[in-house]
Amino acid sequence: MAQTYNPQLGREHSYPYEHREEERDYHWGMVINTNRCINCNTCSFACKSTWTSGEGEEYMWWMNVETEPYGGYPMGWDMRLLDDLEADQTIFDAAENGEQVRGYIAEKQAWEYPALGDDQVHGEYPEGEVVESDLENDEYHDIWQFYLPRLCNHCKNPACLAACPRKAIYKREEDGIVLLDQERCRGYRRCVKACPYHKPMYNPETGVTEKPVGCYPRIEEGNVPRCVSSCIGKTRLHGNINRGPDAGPAGGKSSAASGRSPINYLVHSDEKVALPLYPQFGTQPQVFYMPPYHVPPEFLTQMFTPNTEVKENEWPGDTYEESVRIVQERARNPSHEVLGILQLFGATTRLIETYNVKENRVKGWDRNGEKVVDVPIEEPMEVREGEQWTNQP
Amino acid sequence: MKLSRRDFLTAAGAGAVGALAEGAWGATQSTEPITSVDNPLKSYPNRDWEQVYHDIYAYDEVDWTVCHPNCTQSCALNFYMKNGVPIRAEQVYHNEEPSVGPSGYEDAGVSQHWNPRGCMKGLSLHRRTFEPSRIKYPMVRKGWDPEDPNPEGRGEDEFERVSWEEAIDLIAEKMASLEDNKRFHIFNAIKADGLFTRHGSGRRLASVFGGCEWTEYDWYADLPPGHVITTGYQTSDADAAAWRKADYTIIQGKNLIHNKLADNHFLQETRERGGKMVGVYPDYSPTVQKCDRWLPVRPGSDPAFALGMAHVIINEGLYDPEFMRKFTSLPLLIRADTGKYLRAHEVFEDHEEPPEDLDTQHEHNDWGDFVVLDENGEPVPMTREEVGEEMPTTPQLDVDTDVALVDGSTVTVQSDFARQRDNIIENYDPETVEEITTIPADKLAQTAREFADAEKGQWFTGEGINHWFHSNDALQRAVFLVQAMLGNIGDAGQGYYNYSGQYKIELLDGYPHYVNPDGHSAHGMYPGYAFAFFGGEKLDPHEVRGDFDRELDLVAQGDAEEPVMPKNAGSYTMSKPSVLWTMNCNLLNQTKHQEHVIENFVKHPDTENDLFIVSDMHMTYSARHADIVLPVPSWLECEYPDITVGPENPFVQMDHGVMEPIYDTKQDGEAVAMVAEKLDEKIPPEERNVDSYRAYFEEFLEEDGDVTNYIQETFDRGMTTQSIDVDDLEDGPERLDLKTYPRIPFYSQVHEDRPFYTKTGRMEFHKEEDRFIELDRDDIDHVESVEGTPYGVNKKWEEAKDEENPLYHDEGNQFYYNTPHPKYRTHSSWGMTDWNLIWASRDFGSVSGDPEGTDRLVDDFSFPTGDGESEDVAPLGEAFVEMHPSDAENIDVENGDYVRITGKRGDLVVRAMVSERQRPRSAGDMGQLTLWHGWWPQHFPDDEADEDGVKGYNTITNIWLDPLQETDDLVHKAVFGDPNVSDIVDEDIAWHGAELEHGYEETVWAPTGTNRDDLVDVEKYEEADWWPGDARRDDLVEDYIGGSLQPSGSGSSTGTSTPGGDD
Secondary structure: OEEEEEOOOOEEEEEOOOOOOOOOOOOEEEEEEHHHOOOOOHHHHHHHHHHOOOOOOOOOOOOEEEEEOOOOOOOOHHHHHHHHOOOOOOOOOOOOOOOOOOOOOOOHHHHOOOOOOOOOOEOOOOOOOOEEOEHHHOEOOOOEOEEEEEOOOOOOOOHHHHHOOOOOEEEOOOOOOEEEOOOOOOOOOHHHHHOOOOOOEEEOOOOEEEOOOOOHHHHOOOEOOHHHHOOOOOOEEEEEOOOOOOOOOHHHOOOOOOOOOHHHHHHHOOOOOOEEOOHHHOOOOOEEEEOOOOOOHHHHHHHHOOOOOOOOOOOOOOOHHHHHHHHHHHHHOOOHHHHHHHOOOOOOOEOOOEEEEOOOEEEEEOOOOOEEEEEEOOOOOEEOOOOOOOOOO | OOOOOOOHHHHHHHOHHHHOOHHHHHHHHHOOOOOOOOOOOOOOOOOHHHHHHHHHHOOOEEEEEEEOOOOOOOEEEEEEEEOOEEEEEEEOOOOOOOEOEOOHHHHHOOOHHHOOOOOHHHHOHHHHHHOOOEOOOOEEEOOOOOOOOOHHHOOOOOEEEOOHHHHHHHHHHHHHOOOOHHHEEEEEOOHHHOOOOOHHHHHHHHHHHOOEEEEHHHHOOOOOHHHHHHHOOOOOOOOHHHHHHOOEEEEEOOOHHHHOOOOOHHHHHHHHOOOEEEEEEOOOOHHHHHOOEEEEOOOOOHHHHHHHHHHHHHHOOOOOHHHHHHHEOOOOEEEOOOOOEOEHHHHOOOOOOOOOOHHHHHHHOOOOOEEEEOOOOOEEEEOOOOOHHHOOOOOOOOOEEEEEOOOOOEEEEEEHHHHHHHHHHHHOOHHHHHHHHOOOHHHHHHHHHHHHHOOOEEEEEOHHHHOOOOHHHHHHHHHHHHHHHOOOOOOOOOEEEOOOOOHHHHHOOOOHHHHOHHHOOOEEEOHHHHHHHOOOOOOOOOHHHOOOOOOOOEEOOOOOOOOOEEOOOOOOOOOOOOEEEEEOOOHHHHOOOHHHHHHHHHOOOOOOOOEEEEEEOEOOHHHHOOOEEEEOOOOOOOOOOEEEEOOOOOEEEEEOOOOOOOOOOOOHHHHHHHHHHHHHHHOOHHHOOOOOOHHHHHHHHOOOOOOHHHHHHHHHOOOOOOOOOHHHHHHOOEEOOOOEEOOOOOHHHHHOOOOOOOOOOOEOOOOOOHHHHHOOOOOOOOEOOOOOOOOOOOOEHHHHOOOOOHHHHOOOOOEEEEOOOOOOOEOOEOOOOHHHHHHHOHHHOOOOOOHHHHHHHHHHHOOOOOOOOOOOOOOOOOOEEEEOHHHHHHOOOOOOOEEEEEOOOOEEEEEEEEOOOOOOHHHOOOEEEEOOOOOOHHHOOOOHHHOOOOOOOOOOOOOOOOHHHOOOOOEEOOOOOOOOOOOOOOOOOOOOOOOOEEOOEOOOEOOOOOOOOOEEEEEEEEOOOOOOOOHHHOOOHHHHHHOOOOOOOOOOOOOOOOOOOOO
């Protein structure tokens, strides 16, 4: 099996296919600020109404929001793999005989309750005490929950792709979206077993497996996916995760900003504020989460870092738990640049390729170099002149 | 009902994942070789198939409308249509195609910060439109006869399909035969959801006909009386855009992250901007997740918390004396002997007296002038207009002295500040407050200091608080006191918001022109009275007022036959509804003390309610009990457009249908117009209340009629809408013309020195109205609940703490019954929409369902007649009650078992969800049970002990009437019109010349429904022998939560480390 370098882990591991020699100029990516998420599941309904409201798709929620730590669709989906994997073993390293990927099939019952654990909380009721967090003093909520929006990660090492015996799953050259060819699939469900995020789902009516499509009909038009555009909590930003600091202006237009995409800044700049979900599985997921700042870092370290004793990647801090603490603090008290980028969240349905942040104004340009966002950070109050006006009509 | 083990193989027939059986795995072994794909990570040869998803995504056209249920938010949505059917909805954005008209909310003059708006309910509106509970055609109950209404058959008889003409004729005939037109009653939940062409037209009919109108606003605890008591204003809520300007937010008993979804981000954004958030809740409300600190509070003790905050602020001198002097009653002098504000004519010879009796005072808006002490200790008169910079002197705040009166006597007076301070310092120190609330004293004090230190502080309380008999006034008055002492009023990021109910209606200030045409105005009606005192058995009028010692002097009023109302409450309407027509309202599902209401008001032979008409989209519990059922279209099917406005956003929006109606439905406006037309036929001109009823609804009836004319005429009569052309609303939302954007309550009071809408012109803390004094609630105190307390009921702490509530101690009702607003429903609407029901049912929401549950839902849900085609409803979920694990363990209940909850007024059986978030009894006496509100009866199992009993979450709630709120002499602003500027607005503005009002006013001042203030007990009913697979039982879960499930190894045992590269 080929070896691939995984920057999320800071080391090489096996993967059945060779990667391209050069990274794509463009790759689908997303950042989710869990601190803004209100668990309304509008994203889930948006996704379902767009893609999976057909026969045999009744149980499919490509997009779902889980309440950690008790939620899970399918139930307990992450616990089993965490238990099965050795330390610093990816799902590819841990593959069993004849298979490419270590995984498991979630049983029907596990898919039955998409809202399981919705809004549940973990911890002791604070009898005679209060619950509070104070990040500077490493104090976190000791009764806690948080909302984890879950979707296909359009991984750079997709497990579904690795597992498909018919090679019916592929990564699009132009944008990295991972698709399952509905005409070639024979319903073997290797991908259903392999994906550690459990997003490929089998349709018993058609006998074919379906997987999330990254809203490619929208991406092709320069719009963001439905789960992003529908997010009333303004928790999400979608865009080109591969656009780094050296890239030219959006659309080649000199009027547009050049350099990093806003999500690239949040994920790859020196003030990284967003982390991948279970990077230790080895798939290089491309959805990144600004972690909840009230939640104990021990849990988040297991969920959002390689979770090894020795830290091997380039994230801040000397240990992964320290990385988490640093990122939590950055999410709680964002820099001006990050605060500026947060104003782009939910501002437009257009896909924001480049941006700039000034003292009190944030702008964004789409892939054609058209300006699509222009907002102040602080909005002044408007007062109508004239004695006859009132706020209590 | 039998709770049998689920048979998954049977259930698999429902579709989904049943076929995912193990055997199929063998198939992968016989894979044919694939040669055409080399490395799918790099490239893929044939991508033509991708057209599949382009086809799924494709649509023919886009049309837009507005989703505006009773949630206050109102969101414009684009509906994507294929073959005339909406396939999905998307929110609208600025500048984008396809969007609302050309530019979404941009035309409304707001920034992209408002994008996007519209939650999961709007996104499933098309599924709600097509779901099987829709009412398909008009129906009449078979047992009903105009001459013999036979109310006992309600809810049981079958229905018969009739034509619209027949149904309308029956209604008009009954109305025409009324001897007293006042006994025609229209009931709608919230007027502002369908202002013109829907139930607003019902109000218009009631007005011209001379009938009554009820709204659920008053009844459903939507009134926050403390606001009216303190400021004279209905409820002082700001635009959501103002929230994020706060440096410090206290959020108390309000689950804002689940019931203000659309614009919630503005609150979450405060924290990114350095803001701090502190939550005060008895349970770990989902909103606690967003708080920096959670102060767990004993249910019902909230006012004491706010008073404890006030204690620290006063004791440590953290207050803002200038604001207090300028805008509050705190410097005004109060007579120690009478408890009345000292009047200027009592002190100054030459000062004119106000009229002697109260009625004339109200009539002249002259309640006398007030008195302060200047810096030299000299009394100075102060009129209600002399606020802010216009004060004649700088008054002292702290006064306790004797003042010589013109009659030669001397009277001891205190400033209001001295009065409040003395009481608070004596009774609400943080340690005492800890005893009352269980909130640690040091953390309360720390919170108070931080809050006082913040430049801008805002405070939210919610409707849950309103449900406590005493919290709704005392907590609100106490919060206002803190905010006034800190000067946290009148700017963005400051204030005290309640967001209970939707007084949206005020913002459309030309509205009286439509609903009260030509000076005809429907009588207001308070539902609590009707349900408590009309029909069969009446409730005890003392008992429901917490007047256990029977001290209140009650009198009969209106149609009432026996004493029901305290003296001096004469403005409260009491009329028995012979004809009751509900629109936009699932009255009987949502009503409190449900069993009493059903058995005595709805089904009792003596009800005197001869005709009960329900207009609804769905066969709700209420529709099931109607005599005549009228089907209405969904917002997607409406033929006539309508208007909506909301209290936390600045928009006026107009909806319109996007598809052909799928059933034989009519909008309320059209049905009402048809009734009006019939009334002209049936009632001779000389007996009519107006020349022609039909004339008021011509735009609905004439061939070339255009109902938008009604809308434009109304816009032209309102300050907020005068500049808006109704045609422009067809292209997208517009912004209302108000003093400020974002709208900040009392901006002009604080920045332009205009009086508040009270007698004193100031935020008023001490109240001098007789009833307040009689009840010893003239100053601000925490009073223990009338029922929901372990301590002495209806008493202040000093007395209450050493007493025992027998209901708690002897009868063992030791839980508070909490029924907060759900997020996947708006009240009971979307209750049967498949996706919403699955999610609302949480652990018990199944994508393929429980076969037993299927039967139950379908049985109860089917139309009870052969005519109405019965379609199966997907068995998707059921109701549950949350309780703490330790309390569940006490009664041997595990997650998923069934429990019976029993209160003084009824009981119910429901599934239990064991939940660590609930307050256990061990945390300080009162435990809490949470049953999210708005479930339909179908979501509850039968109770074998009472199979025909009333089912629902409201069987154990109560009807309480607070006599404090039955006062005729409380001065306030009317719903419409700002008396401060009513003389200078144009004469064509509907509220030109409006003055202050007093006493009862629908949606402003009435006893609010403090209906959940009760104690319940819970017992095991039946063990479930199946429950959804429960992740919490998994052996792995403990390690998972602790972050130690995966062993963390050394790091580089299997791979080769190479530096560099992005993630």
